[in-house]
Amino acid sequence: MHRFVIITMVLFLAFPAFAAEMPKTDEQKTFYAIGQTVFRSLGVFSLTPSEFEIVKQGLTDAYAGKQSDVDPTAYTQKVQELAKARRKVAGEKQAEAGKGFLEKAAKEKGAVKTESGMVYLSLAEGKGNSPKANDVVKVNYRGTLIDGKEFDSSYKRGNPLEFRLDNVIKCWTEGVQMMKPGGKAKLVCPANLAYGEAGAGEQILPGATLAFEVELSDFKPAQDPKTPVPPTPAKPAKTGDK
Numbered sequence: 001m002h003r004f005v006i007i008t009m010v011l012f013l014a015f016p017a018f019a020a021e022m023p024k025t026d027e028q029k030t031f032y033a034i035g036q037t038v039f040r041s042l043g044v045f046s047l048t049p050s051e052f053e054i055v056k057q058g059l060t061d062a063y064a065g066k067q068s069d070v071d072p073t074a075y076t077q078k079v080q081e082l083a084k085a086r087r088k089v090a091g092e093k094q095a096e097a098g099k100g101f102l103e104k105a106a107k108e109k110g111a112v113k114t115e116s117g118m119v120y121l122s123l124a125e126g127k128g129n130s131p132k133a134n135d136v137v138k139v140n141y142r143g144t145l146i147d148g149k150e151f152d153s154s155y156k157r158g159n160p161l162e163f164r165l166d167n168v169i170k171c172w173t174e175g176v177q178m179m180k181p182g183g184k185a186k187l188v189c190p191a192n193l194a195y196g197e198a199g200a201g202e203q204i205l206p207g208a209t210l211a212f213e214v215e216l217s218d219f220k221p222a223q224d225p226k227t228p229v230p231p232t233p234a235k236p237a238k239t240g241d242k
Contacts, residue, residue: 044083044202046090091199091206094146095191098209101146105188105211118171119188123213126183131219133166133173138217143210151203164222169194176216184215 023032047055061068106113111121131137140160143152154161165173171189179185191197191207199206 040202044087044090046086087199087205091197091208094205095207095209098146098191098207101209101211102188102190105186114174116170116174116193117190118174118193119186120175120178121186121188122179122183123186124182124184126180126216128181130177130180131165131216132221133177134222135165135219136162136222137165137176137219138162139176140215140217142213144212145203146209146211149203151201160217165219171210172212172214175212176214179214179216181216181218184213187212187214 023029042055045051058068058070102117102119105111105119105121108119108121111119113119138160139162140154141152142150142155144150165176169189171187171193174193175185175187175189189210189212191209194210195204195208197206199208204210
């Protein structure tokens with residue numbers, strides 16, 4: 001993550017800046033997209049307006065070739081420590097907000113809160129049998145944070161996802177087993193059934209509660225690669241063998 005921040009900053013500094021007007025040509029839009037990408041990569045720092053001004057000053061000075069007493073390589077560890085600390089604080093805030101989100105979701109009409117703490121809400125009933133944990137399922141889905149911000153969507157990619165149900169987060173393993181082909185459901189997943197205290201990527205913070213809309217298209221049994229093949233039994237020695 002931090003290497004990406006550094007790389008995108010270098011890319012940003014490699015190109016001249018444009019005026020405040022919105023870009024018009026494809027080339028200008030490409031440069032503009034670089035700026036947007038750099039800013040998203042800085043999101044982990046949760047910069048205040050005054051901190052962002054200092055960051056911009058660093059960018060401006062570096063672009064201008066201005067000599068500085070600050071050696072970026074000497075501050076690599078401090079940058080990483082700051083990112084980790086800011087991410088932890090942001091995660092703690094989101095984790096607390098996630099509790100209220102779960103409670104509200106559990107009160108929705110038709111919602112079921114399971115013993116694990118997941119909230120399951122059927123949006124459309126399917127038909128047939130439900131998949132088992134070691135089956136391969138085919139789904140379309142949309143994942144959002146508790147503020148409604150989408151972080152992943154198979155619909156946008158235009159391709160459903162196919163995977164073994166026991167190879168994903170626990171919330172999915174449990175929730176999709178409650179569905180039937182053709183059905184659609186909302187799964188609200190507490191952090192311990194999702195990505196826990198580690199989080200995932202830049203958007204899913206530690207302790208994050210997540211919401212998924214999942215549409216089960218189909219499923220099929222799968223040979224279980226986790227089940228070890230029993231060793232071939234040793235042949236008993238024949239009488240008289242030495």
